[in-house]
Amino acid sequence: MAHTVPPLKDPSLFIEKCFVDGEWASAKSGEVFDIYDPSNGKLIGSCPDFNIADTERAIVAARAAFPLFRSTPVRERARMLRRWYQLMVENAEDIATLITWENGKPLADARGEATFAANFLEWFSEEASRVYGDTIPSSIPGNRVITIKEPVGVCAFITPWNFPAAMITRKLGPALAAGCTVVAKLAPETPFTANAIAELARRAGIPKGVINLLTTNKNVTQVGEILTTHPVIRKVSFTGSTPVGKLLMKQASSTVKKVSWELGGNAPFIVFDDADIEGAVTGAITSKFRSSGQTCVCANRIYVQKGIYVKFARKFAEKVKAFKVGPGFQDGVTHGPLIHSRAVDKVHQHVKDAQSKGAVVVIGGKKANELGESFYYPTVLTNMTGNMRLAREETFGPVAGLFSFETEKEVVELANCSDVGLAAYFYASDVRRVMRVAEALEVGMVGVNTGLIADVASPFGGIKESGFGREGSKYGIDEFLHVKTITYGGI
Numbered sequence: 001m002a003h004t005v006p007p008l009k010d011p012s013l014f015i016e017k018c019f020v021d022g023e024w025a026s027a028k029s030g031e032v033f034d035i036y037d038p039s040n041g042k043l044i045g046s047c048p049d050f051n052i053a054d055t056e057r058a059i060v061a062a063r064a065a066f067p068l069f070r071s072t073p074v075r076e077r078a079r080m081l082r083r084w085y086q087l088m089v090e091n092a093e094d095i096a097t098l099i100t101w102e103n104g105k106p107l108a109d110a111r112g113e114a115t116f117a118a119n120f121l122e123w124f125s126e127e128a129s130r131v132y133g134d135t136i137p138s139s140i141p142g143n144r145v146i147t148i149k150e151p152v153g154v155c156a157f158i159t160p161w162n163f164p165a166a167m168i169t170r171k172l173g174p175a176l177a178a179g180c181t182v183v184a185k186l187a188p189e190t191p192f193t194a195n196a197i198a199e200l201a202r203r204a205g206i207p208k209g210v211i212n213l214l215t216t217n218k219n220v221t222q223v224g225e226i227l228t229t230h231p232v233i234r235k236v237s238f239t240g241s242t243p244v245g246k247l248l249m250k251q252a253s254s255t256v257k258k259v260s261w262e263l264g265g266n267a268p269f270i271v272f273d274d275a276d277i278e279g280a281v282t283g284a285i286t287s288k289f290r291s292s293g294q295t296c297v298c299a300n301r302i303y304v305q306k307g308i309y310v311k312f313a314r315k316f317a318e319k320v321k322a323f324k325v326g327p328g329f330q331d332g333v334t335h336g337p338l339i340h341s342r343a344v345d346k347v348h349q350h351v352k353d354a355q356s357k358g359a360v361v362v363i364g365g366k367k368a369n370e371l372g373e374s375f376y377y378p379t380v381l382t383n384m385t386g387n388m389r390l391a392r393e394e395t396f397g398p399v400a401g402l403f404s405f406e407t408e409k410e411v412v413e414l415a416n417c418s419d420v421g422l423a424a425y426f427y428a429s430d431v432r433r434v435m436r437v438a439e440a441l442e443v444g445m446v447g448v449n450t451g452l453i454a455d456v457a458s459p460f461g462g463i464k465e466s467g468f469g470r471e472g473s474k475y476g477i478d479e480f481l482h483v484k485t486i487t488y489g490g491i
Contacts, residue, residue, distance in 0.1 A: 004329060013094050014045070016047055017195070018213060021058075021064075022208025022209060025054075029049070032049055033049045033215075033216075034046050035190075037102070038339055038374045039336065039372060044192065049219060050219065050223060052223065055214060055226050056230070059226075062181040065181045065209025071179075072207075074179075078129055078177070084201050091196070091200060093114075094196065095165055097110070102192050103162070103190050103328075107328055117168075117169040120166070124176070124177040124476070127476075131477065132149075133149055138487070149482065150179075152235045153233075154181050155175050155182050155233065155237065156235070157172075158239070159186060159194070160187050161187035162295060164190035165193050165197060169197065172201075174476040178480035181210045183214065184211075185220075185223055186213055188215060188220070189339055228248050230255075234257060238259075239296075240262075241263065241264050242419075264422070264466060265297055265298075266393070266422075267299050267301070267424055268300070268418075269451075272305050272426065272433065274428055275427035276429070279449065283447075283452075284451060285320070287425055289378060289398055292337075292398045293397045294339065297453065301401060301415075305404075306406050320380050321363055327371075338375070344397070346397065347376050347399055350388075350399060351365050351381065351399055354390055361381060362380040365381070376397060379398060384402055408433065412437060416442045418464075420462065421463040421466050422443060422461075425450070426441075426448060427448075428449070
């Protein structure tokens with residue numbers, strides 16, 4: 001079946017501009033950049049190439065909108081989010097189409113992301129009215145102490161390309177629920193999904209200036225710097241790589257902004273010999289190959305206990321052999337392209353490095369050039385060792401490296417031997433081992449006997465060089481609030 005993009009049910013959701021102060025705007029310079037379909041390299045469309053002056057225009061709009069929006073009754077903000085959620089549900093198929101078109105993931109995965117993205121708006125519509133303060137007994141006679149929570153102010157977001165719908169709503173939902181206004185820089189690879197979501201926000205009655213979305217390509221560094229240093233912006237939330245996060249954190253320190261970073265991972269996936277092997281294989285497939293391995297929480301190092309290593313590797317490879325690689329809109333495709341050819345090159349370098357140091361390619365291990373320059377065959381490697389790049393670096397692609405281990409103590413030390421600590425997974429039956437290992441792993445999130453940990457109700461975030469702060473869950477709204485103490489005297 002040929003690779004064809006289904007027409008949008010609502011063509012007006014395909015928008016080649018930026019959203020500033022409630023209007024669809026071009027760059028003052030008139031400059032644009034092009035966005036291409038990763039499946040075939042064909043042009044999808046173009047978006048404005050914003051510069052510093054354009055970005056400041058968006059910041060001014062967010063600052064102007066903040067006083068009124070923060071004082072909007074919380075139930076009204078909740079209703080806005082709920083209307084927005086409903087529009088997301090009604091237009092989910094178009095959102096999914098845009099995700100697959102510009103990101104490349106299979107349409108079934110994109111539909112799942114569209115639902116996931118909408119659910120953040122629903123969740124935070126419910127959390128908006130649960131921002132509670134405290135009454136605190138005072139140690140000074142005649143004084144009364146209370147706390148209230150207030151929105152931090154204008155927020156800046158910098159979002160990635162791998163989940164173009166869910167990553168923006170996971171930030172926008174709590175920010176608006178708290179009463180903040182936003183300026184967000186979209187990933188230049190995937191701007192159209194977020195633009196459609198912003199249009200639905202406009203239709204839901206979100207006031208002008210509350211949400212401002214901008215795109216840029218050649219001015220990424222300058223725009224990132226103004227978002228992290230501008231005195232009007234009080235909070236920065238960034239999802240992306242650890243090196244870029246470190247740079248942005250240094251810039252944000254110039255005005256001591258409130259920040260939350262969701263950075264890179266190198267997730268260990270451990271299978272103990274008392275595990276349900278069939279369940280562990282399924283969980284490892286889910287964790288490793290979701291979005292062709294282009295998620296920050298996907299399994300990067302798969303550790304299997306020596307006694308079951310051969311059996312696990314055989315069953316795991318059998319599952320991978322059943323994958324169908326191709327364009328995301330093609331029937332039966334389970335895994336689409338990587339985001340661009342540079343990502344393919346990095347993945348292939350990791351495979352070649354592992355082979356040069358003794359790893360064995362069980363399946364895959366090569367570029368799928370006959371499909372296009374952005375495709376790579378899902379790969380399983382055995383005989384992995386700790387001196388390989390894949391053991392130390394985040395591959396961000398469809399490569400599963402299987403390491404052997406002997407003892408619990410050994411594998412916990414191996415799992416924790418990383419500068420990052422976002423997610424970890426393990427399969428085991430012994431309840432005592434489950435408790436020990438879950439507590440010993442140095443990460444922000446642990447999946448026990450599951451390969452899927454993403455849930456709007458679950459706090460998402462890491463420790464060490466994977467960042468700090470939490471998204472989603474009841475904790476997510478706290479990232480956009482200050483606690484103010486009010487002391488009454490002479491009572």
